[in-house]
Ligand SMILES: [Fe+2]
């Protein structure tokens with residue numbers, strides 16, 4: 001799903017994943033079939049977004065915070081909690097109230113737009129610098145095939 005981006009930096013790989021996740025949610029909204037593959041694709045997209053948040057919170061934000069980006073990291077953690085809660089709601093609605101899912105996906109896209117518009121210019125330009133090349137390369141590989149640990153929940157999630 002993911003290649004390392006033109007320059008192979010973690011920042012470019014994370015930005016590319018933002019685009020892929022947006023596109024996958026837009027594809028879900030653009031399609032009107034209610035077949036299982038459309039729902040599975042949406043579930044896979046949410047798995048990718050949760051893993052993206054995991055990588056940022058566990059590996060990228062701690063060194064950024066140590067480098068002085070305390071306030072922006074605080075805001076990003078709060079917004080991750082909001083994204084996480086919306087994904088939980090989407091999963092419940094897929095099971096119990098599917099008519100609500102498209103509207104909720106539009107809300108998720110709006111939350112992502114607001115989040116990514118800050119994360120990309122404020123934090124990502126410093127990502128590879130604070131991590132150092134070996135750690136960045138390891139995380140690019142994680143984006144290609146890593147898995148989030150079972151039961152991991154982001155810091156700002158309400159549930
Ligand atoms: Fe991100």
Ligand SMILES: [Fe+2]
Nearest residue numbers: 053056076119
């Ligand atoms: Fe983020």
